[in-house]
Amino acid sequence: MQKRLTRVAIAIVAVAALAGTTATANAGSAGIKGGLKIAIMPKAVNNGYFTAWAKGGTTACKEIGARCTYLGPTTATGAAQVQFINQIIQQHYNVLVISAADQNAIVPALNKAKAAGITIVTSDADVDASAAASRVTAVLPASSTRIGTAEVDWIAAATGGKGSIAILSAAATAANQNAWIAAMGPYLTSKYPNMSWVGGTVDKSVFYGNDDATTSTQQFDAILAQYPNVAGIISPTTVGVLAAAQEKKAKSLTVAITGLGLPSQMGPYITDGTVLKVGLWNPIDLGYVAVYAAAEAASGTFKGTVGSTFYAGNTKKTKKTYTVTAGGITYLGDPFTFDKSNIATFAAIY
Ligand code: RAM
Numbered sequence: 001m002q003k004r005l006t007r008v009a010i011a012i013v014a015v016a017a018l019a020g021t022t023a024t025a026n027a028g029s030a031g032i033k034g035g036l037k038i039a040i041m042p043k044a045v046n047n048g049y050f051t052a053w054a055k056g057g058t059t060a061c062k063e064i065g066a067r068c069t070y071l072g073p074t075t076a077t078g079a080a081q082v083q084f085i086n087q088i089i090q091q092h093y094n095v096l097v098i099s100a101a102d103q104n105a106i107v108p109a110l111n112k113a114k115a116a117g118i119t120i121v122t123s124d125a126d127v128d129a130s131a132a133a134s135r136v137t138a139v140l141p142a143s144s145t146r147i148g149t150a151e152v153d154w155i156a157a158a159t160g161g162k163g164s165i166a167i168l169s170a171a172a173t174a175a176n177q178n179a180w181i182a183a184m185g186p187y188l189t190s191k192y193p194n195m196s197w198v199g200g201t202v203d204k205s206v207f208y209g210n211d212d213a214t215t216s217t218q219q220f221d222a223i224l225a226q227y228p229n230v231a232g233i234i235s236p237t238t239v240g241v242l243a244a245a246q247e248k249k250a251k252s253l254t255v256a257i258t259g260l261g262l263p264s265q266m267g268p269y270i271t272d273g274t275v276l277k278v279g280l281w282n283p284i285d286l287g288y289v290a291v292y293a294a295a296e297a298a299s300g301t302f303k304g305t306v307g308s309t310f311y312a313g314n315t316k317k318t319k320k321t322y323t324v325t326a327g328g329i330t331y332l333g334d335p336f337t338f339d340k341s342n343i344a345t346f347a348a349i350y
Helices: 002-022 048-064 078-090 107-115 129-134 144-159 175-191 213-226 238-250 263-271 283-298 343-347
Strands: 037-041 067-070 095-098 119-123 138-140 163-169 195-197 206-208 232-235 256-259 278-280 309-312 320-323 329-331 336-338
Touching: 037 048, 037 078, 037 283, 048 067, 048 238, 048 283, 078 095, 078 107, 095 107, 095 283, 107 119, 107 129, 119 283, 138 283, 144 163, 144 175, 144 195, 144 232, 144 256, 144 278, 163 175, 163 213, 163 238, 175 195, 206 213, 213 232, 213 238, 232 238, 238 256, 238 263, 256 278, 263 278, 263 336, 263 343, 283 309, 320 329, 336 343
Parallel strands: 037 067, 037 095, 095 119, 119 138, 138 329, 163 195, 163 206, 163 232, 232 256
Antiparallel strands: 278 336, 309 320
């Protein structure tokens, strides 16, 4: 499975390189209107994870003949995103692909955008389930259970299945991190009898770095100050896990670290043994698939109802069909695990 997906990832990068040289937009792909004006909005633009996500989205835009803009705030908050959502309404975009920094705060602005005729797809981080009608579908990496439990298994591997664990998350408002953390709680308790949560329960063991490097480092330090015997820290954010690895190395600490890390950023820390393993899906693929979903919805060929399908890819080899599951969610596939054996291969891609 992993090998096959790696080949897909490499194929998509190759397509991106080709598209980059083509410059002008294609006439459009089967069933997709040409000339769509698409906004791709991350939680924050200054985050390498979203740079990769936008790279995939931009590749898709070229393939379908759309005009794409990557825009968003420099701080990952709902309030900051709302200003950009208002901007895309004023500028008459047809499509918005967005990773929600705040599952609730952006909903009124999204509903305003929808009322203005903008087709919305969330990707990476969804809005709250109660606001599912504001978007056509959410294109997410994998089920929360799959991602959350994998992270617990990684920290167990790094700690020998013993000791107390803390979480260094992004923000309390982020639906994706919250869903993964919710899945970690009962899994750790049932699968690893010699492991526990530093605060007694998973909810009381979470620190928030706001997807900001400085705040993440401060919160990492706060975990160690409050729980000097902490055995491991799970950071389900690329910003947090990088800050944790850097701080562990700088201070020669022994606490085990894992989480969702960008291989290009985590490579040095896995190679030198600071971190045993981390994992992630391919954010390039995630952005690519989300743009296809949104463009088909804006073209009237995809409705986003549960069980409905859309495709991504413009050649026989890359074209793949995706099916919407419960809650209007479409999944990309299982996350990859990176360790010393494969980190260099992935680091070269994203
Ligand atoms: C950060 C963001 C993003 C999340 C990744 C793993 O870059 O919080 O939403 O999916 O980490």
